[in-house]
Amino acid sequence: MIPLSWYLIFAAALFCIGLFGVLARKNAVAILMGVELMLNAVNINLVAFWRYLYAPDLAGLTFVAIVLVAAAAETAVGLALIISVYRRRSTVVVDDLSLMKG
C-alpha cells in the first residue's frame, strides 16, 4: 500500500514547481497556470488527509469542493483582468505593467 508520505512529498513538489512558475515567468497567463498547479497540490493534500486520517467525515471533501470553487472564480477573474489589460496596454508581460510604480 502507498503510505501517506508519498502523497505529501508529491504535493510539496507540485506546489514548489507552481510557486517557481508564479515567481519566475514573465507572461501573466503563465503565472495563472502556476497558481493552478499550486491549488492542485493543495487539493491532493486535502484528499490524502481525508482518505488516510478522517475517512468517513465529510469536512475534508467540503474543503476540497470550496477550493475548487475558489480556483474557478480566481481563474475567471484573473483571465478577465489579463484580457482587459491586454486591450488597454497591448501587453501581458508583467514587467511592463509598472503604471502604479512610485
Added chain:
Amino acid sequence: MTLSQVFFLAVAAITLFAAVMVVSTRRIMHAALWLVLSLFGVAVLFALLQSGFFAVVQVVVYIGAIAILIIFAVMLTRQVMLDVGPQLNRGWWIPAVLVAGLYAALVGVLSTWSQFQAQAGPLAPEANDLSRFGQALVDLNAYVIPFEIASVLLLGALIGSIFVASERKG
C-alpha cells in the same frame, strides 16, 4: 513494491514532468497543453485515493473549463508574446533557489510528523456516498454556510469577469 505503488510512481512522475514543462517551456500554448496533462495526472491520483467524485470533478471543472479558458486567453493575447526571447525573468535563479529551499524545509518538517508514514485503512462504505455529501452541503447543522458563500462567490466572479472583460467606450 506492489502494483499500486508502481502505478503511483508512474503517475506522479508524469504529473511532475508535465508541471516542470508548464513552468519552463518557451511556447505558452504548449505550456497550456502540458497543464492539461498535469491536471489529468492529479485526477488519476484522486481516483487512486478512492475519491472518484473528485476525480470526475477535476476532469470536468479543471480540464473542461479552466484549461479551456486558459487556452482562450492564450489565443486572445498572443500577438505580443511571439514565443521568442526568454520566457523567464532575468533573475530566475533566485526563485529556483527559494523553492528548492522551501521544498527541503517542507519535507523536513513533514518527516518529523508522527503520522507521516500512516497507512490507509479500509474505507468505510458510506465515505463515498454522494447523497450523504450532498445533504451535508445543504444541512443547517453542517456546511450550508460555506456552500452558500461559495455560490455567491461564483456569482460575483461571473458578473465581475463579464464587467472587467467587456469592451467599453471611453
